[in-house]
Amino acid sequence: AQSVTQLDSQVPVFEEAPVELRCNYSSSVSVYLFWYVQYPNQGLQLLLKYLSGSTLVESINGFEAEFNKSQTSFHLRKPSVHISDTAEYFCAVSDLRAQKLVFGQGTRLTINP
């Protein structure tokens, strides 16, 4: 079965600093990979996804993630964060056999001014 590990439960950074949120997955078959963001008191929103093709995927608000098959990773990066990026970020992998998304435990990103 697929599993997802988000290596950091909390990541504090200063505003305008770069950030990387780490995600590793385990799977023996082809996967679809996702990053979701949950702003305070809201539901989850899709940030970006990898289905196939280019291994670097980007979101509209400056985040990007790179699919690395050899390292089974899908880390999320942003070169310069803003206060509004404060949220919890969830990495997810598709479990095609069980027909479900498997989510990581989440990483809480806090931005300090």
Added chain:
Amino acid sequence: DSGVTQTPKHLITATGQRVTLRCSPRSGDLSVYWYQQSLDQGLQFLIQYYNGEERAKGNILERFSAQQFPDLHSELNLSSLELGDSALYFCASSVEGNLYNEQFFGPGTRLTVL
């Protein structure tokens, strides 16, 4: 606003009771997913319905059940409630039941069992 609505927003009840959570998917979406989010378990997939039929089952307890109606709205029934059932319950919908389709999440129902 994702277009997915959930009611009620908050629910406070006692152990042993039964509650029903309701979800209306985005217009045109045939698939509905239910998730439970708690501090100790994280975000757990419970169950998926596609066009009225159960499509996939996750970590759903036997005390919990769900259904999707002909108008595509869905209800999650939780019975014999325990303290540990206190959590945020999310509904999500997608156009089809395939995993590469984006799932749109509702705002959630916060259930507190006292």
